[in-house]
Amino acid sequence: MKTLSKRILAASIISLGILTECAMAAPSGTVAFLMPDQASTRYEQHDFPGFKAEMSKLCPDCKVLYQNANADVATQQQQFNSVIAQGAKVIVLDPVDSTAAASLVRMAQSQGVKVIAYDRPVPTAPADYYVSFDNEGIGRAIAQSLVQHLKASGVATSKGGVLEVNGSPTDAAAGLIKKGIHSGLEGSGYKTLAEYDTSDWAPPKAQQWVSGQITRFGSQIVGVVAANDGTAGGTVAAFKAAGVNPVPPVTGNDATIAGLQLIIAGDEYNTILKPSETVAAAAAKVAVGFLNGQTPKGETTLFNTPTQLFKPAVITAQNLKADVVDKGFASAKTLCTDRYADGCKKLGIGQ
Known part of the structure; x- marks a missing residue:
């Protein structure tokens, strides 16, 4: 009986390790993807589809929220507040106004929400990560x-x-x-x-x-x-x-x-x-890393923010x-x- 108990305990420990590993590999949570305008067709045609596709692969149980501010600063602020209220733990933000976005970054971080600056940096308030083309x-x-x-x-x-x-x-x-x-x-x-x-x-x-x-x-x-x-x-x-x-x-x-x-x-x-899908996919990987409790390292640093840049x-x-x-x-x-x-x-x- 003691031998059987040891085997059951060992099996339980192994199973727990496997479950923990799986949880780290495929987390769950809510991630928001906030884009700035509709003057360029890229956001609807390339960026968001690329981000959503990569998130589906890396985190099938994650909920992805998408909003476009249509070049309005106040609208983007409302959308930012809304996704936090909906439980977003990571926000990928392409700001309408890079200066105005500083207050959004600070507010999110004060609530434990990670912010990934996307395409456009936020110079006056370091985001948690910045991914863009050069x-x-x-x-x-x-x-x-x-x-x-x-x-x-x-x-x-x-x-x-x-x-x-x-x-x-x-x-x-x-x-x-x-x-x-x-x-x-x-x-x-x-x-x-x-x-x-x-x-x-x-x-x-x-x-x-x-x-x-x-x-x-x-x-x-x-x-x-x-x-x-x-x-x-x-x-x-x-x-x-x-x-x-x-x-x-x-x-x-x-x-x-x-x-x-x-x-x-x-x-x-x-x-x-x-190809915006490339940068969008990179942002998704960083977002999933944050959900896993990881701190992704940048290839360089811009505006005091860990940064990954792609060559045009x-x-x-x-x-x-x-x-x-x-x-x-x-x-x-x-x-x-x-x-x-x-x-x-x-x-x-x-x-």
Whole structure:
């Protein structure tokens, strides 16, 4: 009987160890994913689906709450309070206003809730983790790519200069992109004719500003560094409305379907391929780590926050097929619709 009891006890200890290990591997809890706006289609089409898919794999018993603030600071604050009230233990936050988000971070942390800054940092209040693409690197890459193109095309630095269409002034990530653009243009010989911070990243606001600059500078504009595909689209629309043909080379960022189609049409020069699902999946892994009571280590530190940064890839017409279509980031069926069919044929897409 004593031997049997020892065996039962040993088996119980082993079973308890297995259960504990399983609990650590697959925790449960509520995680919130709070995104900033709907001006960019990426959040609904890429970021949240990528986050939800990874959470389903890593933590099938977890509850995931998703909200989009539609570029309204007060709305995001209400959503933040709401998910805490619903029991969120980890909040992945892409802030509408990086400065205003500091109070949200501090409030959550005072209640034992972990905050993962996502895409946009919170400079004045260290979050528990920050995961993003290298935003400064993105700005530098698109600007340098444009400069190289202008010089390869024989555009003299004395001919004119470039416009700079930045992102939202309340977005710290936009500030990093802006800093990168400045460094990418520095020493190029091309002067910056004018620059603009686009409130809420809104394409119509970018279009309106660029329209005014076309009237002001005319043919002196040899290129435009736009901080994302939305502002690039607004920029292209402004030149089209002004009857400018061809449109000067315009940069972009995010590799949205609309942005890729503008490249196919020859109206946008470059964009940045940064599959948001990759960053979203990384945020999910960090979130599950926090639920497990772990403290994930960053590859570096930004704004006093452990940070993981992903490197961007520049996409132009030359590598769009190989790096976007052939690798499955966007299909020929999706891209090569209607007026983009001829451009696709020229680039060998869908053949």
